[in-house]
Amino acid sequence: MQDGNALAVSDSEKISGSREKGLNRVLEILEFLHTTQRAIGIGDLAKGVNAPRSTTYTLVRSLVDAGLLEMAGDGNRVYFGKKLYLYGMDYVRGNDLLRRGRQEVDNLSRETGETSELCMLQSGRYTIVHSSPGTRPFRISSATGLQIPLPWTASGRLLLAGLERAAIESMVSDDDLVLPDGRKLRLDDFIADIAKARVTGYCVTSGLVDAYTKCLAVPVFSAPGKVEATMCLVVPIDTSQERTGSLIGLLRDRAARLSIAG
Amino acid sequence: MQDGNALAVSDSEKISGSREKGLNRVLEILEFLHTTQRAIGIGDLAKGVNAPRSTTYTLVRSLVDAGLLEMAGDGNRVYFGKKLYLYGMDYVRGNDLLRRGRQEVDNLSRETGETSELCMLQSGRYTIVHSSPGTRPFRISSATGLQIPLPWTASGRLLLAGLERAAIESMVSDDDLVLPDGRKLRLDDFIADIAKARVTGYCVTSGLVDAYTKCLAVPVFSAPGKVEATMCLVVPIDTSQERTGSLIGLLRDRAARLSIAG
């Protein structure tokens, strides 16, 4: 193994390493599968979440029996199961905003040909909840469920609009402020961005996540002042001023539509 | 409460009532939310899964923190959370058959105007995994995630094709054999149906779930002889012989398409 499991587990979690609640282990397992995005052997899973093998076997059996996980076709690998899909659909059904937001995102990318995304805060992290690829030849990075530091994104600036400074600080770690290209954002600048985005009602960032794209984002409100989600378009960084402007107009229009009934 | 919680909890689970593993409680909570299909107060949730209040509060807090559940907007109600949606999408992504099956079902209902469904076995139960409503004025019952006794359906007969008699018996309870209209199916007849469906490669049932519809189903194979799912159309019971035949042809065609790469 390349990861020398000797207490190197990273600093996450308490170093205790002792007894751990079963439910927590399960949550870690699910999260681990979410990051790996593929079926994985139970032994490796145990290593991955740093849990004892015997425990992992027991938990996985429970989860498989319950249908939350499934044994992958070939043999001893596990991945998410149908039950989770069904629960996920229940979530969508109970969530107007998400259901209509997905629709709207699909429409947007079809109409504009650009990559379009619906984003939300997910336990304090920026999350791409739904994305539709667009028709450009080059692939723009964006997988559903991907989590990215808030300061890297235009949506992040909108999602934090209206929050206390303290709340924002607690959601943004120092690491988050370091952009992919190595530049370090100043926290005050970021907070200023947020305030600005709030009044203008949209946000554009250029070359933050990568050097070749810019991101146009607008807020979706669940109540006056309460930003529940954002919709955004990811476009080539050299997109003209005019087209950028008209795309933002389109976005604001669609987001408003989502907001009213939300 | 209208449900007199006095040990009426149905016979499910052991009557022990004593200490229960946290994970199991969680699984019950999720299942309960899945059946209620709506946000529910924590107190009621505790009653619903027959768990102590204190325990329920603790577990719900964990689940909310993890994002598997969310507090519903108003206040003290909980329902499924974004995390479950994300995990569900992971499942879809990792499952070609489901992804393409959903697509195909949507196509079918658009082309034919009939209600179309994708069905699978889910821990021994028949489950509507995806459905698309069709354009007929009257609504045909069918919610995604709904679970129905196997003998009530055409798909059930196909999904069990190739299984041992013992396996079939273990999956079908006596209650399952009682149709909605009160008639009782003989187990032997049901098993004969299964065998017949297997050789003909499709199955039609008339007036089983309700008196006004018939159900046309065909199998989708994940490997030769292994029925992974079924696709079906739910049509008015008076649909002509010709149309029924051509719809079945269409279904078989599409199901075959799904099966090859599966």
Added chain:
DNA sequence: TCCGATTGTCTCTTACAAGGGACGCATGTA
């Protein structure tokens, strides 16, 4: 063929989570 690594199962101990129950706080209604 013989090893080393991995997989799945089992047993036993003890650290600790589940549960009982009491508390204070809001509602609602007699």
Added chain:
DNA sequence: TACATGCGTCCCTTGTAAGAGACAATCGGA
């Protein structure tokens, strides 16, 4: 104003689940 009902939190006890570790079975090189 009193009383009942439901909510959310907290504390203490003890039954039990998490974990360590041993085991047989399987696999894949060398």
